[in-house]
Amino acid sequence: MKALRIVIVVALLIPAVAKSQEMAIPSNFWQIGFGLGELPTGGSFKPSITLGYHFNDKIYVGMIYQFKDDISRNSESINARSADLDGLATSTESVAQRFLFQVRYKPIKKGPYLSGGFVFNGKDTETMSFDARERRIGEETYEGSVVIKQTRPAGWGLALGLGYQYDFNNGFSGGFEWTPAWGQYPSPSYAFGGSSDLSNSSRKQIQNKMDDEFTQSVTNMYKVFHIGLAYRFQ
Numbered sequence: 001m002k003a004l005r006i007v008i009v010v011a012l013l014i015p016a017v018a019k020s021q022e023m024a025i026p027s028n029f030w031q032i033g034f035g036l037g038e039l040p041t042g043g044s045f046k047p048s049i050t051l052g053y054h055f056n057d058k059i060y061v062g063m064i065y066q067f068k069d070d071i072s073r074n075s076e077s078i079n080a081r082s083a084d085l086d087g088l089a090t091s092t093e094s095v096a097q098r099f100l101f102q103v104r105y106k107p108i109k110k111g112p113y114l115s116g117g118f119v120f121n122g123k124d125t126e127t128m129s130f131d132a133r134e135r136r137i138g139e140e141t142y143e144g145s146v147v148i149k150q151t152r153p154a155g156w157g158l159a160l161g162l163g164y165q166y167d168f169n170n171g172f173s174g175g176f177e178w179t180p181a182w183g184q185y186p187s188p189s190y191a192f193g194g195s196s197d198l199s200n201s202s203r204k205q206i207q208n209k210m211d212d213e214f215t216q217s218v219t220n221m222y223k224v225f226h227i228g229l230a231y232r233f234q
Contacts, residue, residue: 028234029054031173035228037066037098046071046095048226058106060113064226066098068122079150080128082213083206087131096122100159100179100224112164115179119159121222124152132195137202144195150210151189157181157222165230173230180223185215 030053037046046069052062070092073080077091102117130146163177190207192198198206214220 027054027056029232030234031060031062031230031232033173033228033230035226037064037224037226048098048228050226050228050230052102052104054232057109060104060106062102062104064098064100064102064224066224066226068095068097070094073126077126077128078217078219079126079210079214080148082210083128083130083148084209085130085135085137085146085206087133087135089129089131091126091128093124093126095124096154098122098224100226102159102179104163106165112162113177115159115161115163115177117159117179118156119179119181119222119224120156121152121154123154126150126152130194135196137198138205140199140202142196142198142202144197146196146198147193148206148210149191149193151191152186152220153189155184155186155222157184159223161223163226167232171232173232174228175230176225176227178223178225180218180221182221184222185220186222187211188214 031050033050035048035050037048046066048064048066050062050064052060054060073091073093075088080088080091099120100117102115104113104115106113126149128148128150132143132145134141134143135146159179159181161177161179163175163179165173165175167173188211190203190210192203
């Protein structure tokens with residue numbers, strides 16, 4: 001929700017600050033840019049690059065590539081909360097590269113655009129460490145620490161989303177987009193560790209809870225989120 005609020009604020013501020021600077025994009029222009037694939041919160045800083053071609057003021061064809069990085073999510077981790085265990089110490093995630101080949105269609109001047117295409121996400125792995133304490137999981141009680149490693153496999157899908165780009169007279173643009181492969185959730189795998197030595201039934205109970213929550217979060221779909229700047233040239 002924090003990320004969504006930031007995106008809404010950016011969407012409102014860009015036109016307000018630069019209303020007099022907007023121009024219609026002419027035909028046959030290249031565009032190159034850079035930005036972030038994740039908002040810089042919770043230790044995240046995922047750089048991305050963009051490249052594309054404007055056939056006219058409505059049609060754009062291009063790509064977004066996001067580099068892999070490591071994120072310290074800690075208490076903000078949705079997946080860690082879904083385990084329903086007390087005593088979260090750390091939650092870190094190795095986030096793989098993202099790629100989107102897209103076609104944008106902008107039906108209305110100064111309005112948002114539709115983004116459709118092919119999205120690929122590499123393998124993501126999140127490691128959640130819970131401190132040593134007494135815990136009751138199902139019908140069993142444990143004393144010790146718990147470590148859960150959840151791995152989302154690499155995959156691809158057909159994606160459809162929305163974006164907004166504000167174009168300035170000097171050739172620069174600013175904007176953002178969210179283009180997910182709707183409903184295409186991968187099936188994560190799990191590895192357990194720690195000193196609690198959980199039984200198979202306790203592991204299965206945790207895994208079932210996490211799987212249920214996994215498909216309730218749109219951030220777990222194969223997708224590309226991008227916010228950044230670009231420059232147009234012939």
